[in-house]
Amino acid sequence: MPPTLADRVVTLAGTLDSAELNNLRLLLGMAAGTLVPSEETGQEPRASLRTTLACLSAIRNGKVVPDRGGLLYRGRPDWFSGERLNELIQESHDRRPVARLYERQFVAGGGTIADELARSNLLLDLVRAASNGMASPTGIASYLYYDAPGMGIVPHVDTEVFALNALFLLVHEGRSVQSSLVVYPPTGPPLNLRLSPGEVVVLDANAVVHGRSSVGPEERVHVLTIGFRPEGADGITPFAL
């Protein structure tokens, strides 16, 4: 069987240096930002979207568990107590005034409690277990806020800082609760993940396209996201921007 376009792009990726590879992921991720919304009709996705999702997934080339479609973990770890959740919720409120608008989300760097969690062995163990043991902490934690009608984030892939991404849903409240995290695996239908406060997701976020659908009137979402970097990346030094 002759190579597909996705095969050819992945072969090309294998010959690129780390900056070129980063830019290839950037281009594919930007393409997904157009292709995914245009395909949300319930029909079979076009070849361009299938190729884009397949390339983003395959370029990682099996460095993390490949058969979960990018969603590596969903649950509530035993060690994530209600007390710790409430501390993070409070810190998210405290950090909201300094949050900066980027696209359709507000972003603030983590505070003391989030940063401590970002360096904790408990979280590292969870991410390593979910990603076949290949993860190291970047130490970067960010609070994300979707708290005005229409806020959300279009489908995208993440930077290398958040290549593996532990995402904590802290707050989801309001008169209407309609938005969700949406993951677009390389094959199969999108996964709509409406998490409960305290639930944690680990994503292969540099390789799987994901986004958040728009919040409605009076709906408010606070998320904590913590970055990890895959280890043993075939000699490629990931960018840390």
Added chain:
Amino acid sequence: MADEGIDRGAQQEELEAALPRLIDRIAQLRSELDESERTVLDEILVSAAVHTEKVQADDIGVNDKQFMKPMSVHMTAPMREQVLALPSRFGITR
């Protein structure tokens, strides 16, 4: 908290320098495709340009970028211009 010992400005410059090289490699790949494959690749390239038009222009300090998740945060003004020019570079009619 931040990654220690990382010169993000230098990394950004490296990404900017790498984009023309990548586009040259894509041009080479494109020249080797049959018509149907080229149509698919062209749709991907145009889609990247279309979304780039919509994302916020880069005005974020390089040390703040580490807190932003989407890869679009890497898109500096010179990179943005190159991506927007992809359809014309390859003679693709939108």
